[in-house]
Amino acid sequence: MKKLITTDTISQQLTPGLLTEMGVISSDLNIPPGSDFNSSNKLKYRIWTTYGRRKKGNYNNGYLGIELREGKLFVNQYLVNSTKKNENRFLVNEINAEIEIENNFLASPLSWNYKSTFFDETKETNSKILKKTISESAYKFGRRPFNEFNINNYTSNWSLIYSIKNWKKENLPNEEFDIIENLSVVKKDNKIVFNESVEERWSTKLMVFDKYKLVGRGIMPFTFWLDEAGFPLLITSGYLALIFDPTAQNFEYNRFQDDEED
Numbered sequence: 001m002k003k004l005i006t007t008d009t010i011s012q013q014l015t016p017g018l019l020t021e022m023g024v025i026s027s028d029l030n031i032p033p034g035s036d037f038n039s040s041n042k043l044k045y046r047i048w049t050t051y052g053r054r055k056k057g058n059y060n061n062g063y064l065g066i067e068l069r070e071g072k073l074f075v076n077q078y079l080v081n082s083t084k085k086n087e088n089r090f091l092v093n094e095i096n097a098e099i100e101i102e103n104n105f106l107a108s109p110l111s112w113n114y115k116s117t118f119f120d121e122t123k124e125t126n127s128k129i130l131k132k133t134i135s136e137s138a139y140k141f142g143r144r145p146f147n148e149f150n151i152n153n154y155t156s157n158w159s160l161i162y163s164i165k166n167w168k169k170e171n172l173p174n175e176e177f178d179i180i181e182n183l184s185v186v187k188k189d190n191k192i193v194f195n196e197s198v199e200e201r202w203s204t205k206l207m208v209f210d211k212y213k214l215v216g217r218g219i220m221p222f223t224f225w226l227d228e229a230g231f232p233l234l235i236t237s238g239y240l241a242l243i244f245d246p247t248a249q250n251f252e253y254n255r256f257q258d259d260e261e262d
Contacts, residue, residue: 010050014236016200016209016225024048024058025203025243041068043161044249045235045242047079063248066162073099073107075158078249081118093118097183099159106155106177107163114183153177160214164224164232167212169194179216190216195223202233209233 012018019025047062062079075097080090099112153175155163160179172192179187195211207227214222225234235242 010239013223014050014239014241016202016207016234019048019234019241019243020201020203022058024241041162043067043232044244044246046245046248048241048243050239064158064242065249066158068162071100073097073101073159073162075099076249077158091118091120095182097158099156099183101159101162105163105166105171105173106153107159107166108154109156109159109180109183112156112183154180156180156183161232161235164226165230167192167224167226167230169210172212176216179219181219187219188217190214190219200225202227 010018016025043064043066045064046060047064048059049061050058059080062077064078065074065076067074075095077093077095079093079095081093094117095114097112097114100110102108102110153173154177157179172194176189176191179190181187191214193213193215195213197208197210199206200209201207210226210230212224212226214224220237222235222237224232225236227233231244233244
């Protein structure tokens with residue numbers, strides 16, 4: 001008779017407590033809540049993904065940095081897109097964007113420039129696996145999209161994260177808004193709603209988080225986990241997590257291995 005294999009499937013929403021239990025949020029992330037965001041307008045996130053197991057197929061998959069300087073958001077996103085099994089080969093997409101934002105609740109983009117570059121683990125952009133991809137890598141320029149959107153109610157995914165500092169339970173807008181995802185794809189009819197306040201463990205601390213939900217058409221729901229100072233320590237969606245980490249830019253692409261074979 002074939003031996004039954006018990007798996008360690010993740011059967012719940014990603015939460016600060018679950019990620020702490022899995023070792024994804026370690027004692028190194030015992031940071032002063034709110035300090036970096038409120039004083040220097042910098043946000044640094046480690047991008048983490050999972051295939052739905054606690055001990056296998058979990059990745060530090062990239063980095064997202066957002067900084068406000070002189071009325072503009074400067075975005076740097078570094079994302080590992082794919083790997084070859086049993087080989088140290090991977091394809092990286094690096095995005096750099098400069099976004100002039102409006103002083104409103106959603107930090108709506110007024111104009112921007114954007115560059116997307118693909119390279120492999122050697123940082124070569126002319127390898128065989130990249131021939132088709134890199135031909136399209138170039139700067140893209142944009143401006144306020146008068147004709148396609150309600151000009152008072154739109155944002156980008158990056159400027160929405162920056163706008164979190166404006167969020168309060170009592171002043172969330174009732175109107176739906178559009179999101180220009182990665183300044184390229186339009187996602188319509190989105191809304192932010194306050195969900196609940198919950199107590200969760202973050203590293204070695206027990207903390208109270210305010211949970212906000214982003215729901216809309218053509219997107220997976222996102223949950224924003226704000227600490228008592230209103231700081232977004234964690235953003236989750238499905239099996240994706242953006243984890244605030246001051247050292248996130250130095251992340252190492254890795255996989256947690258299981259001792260047992262499937």
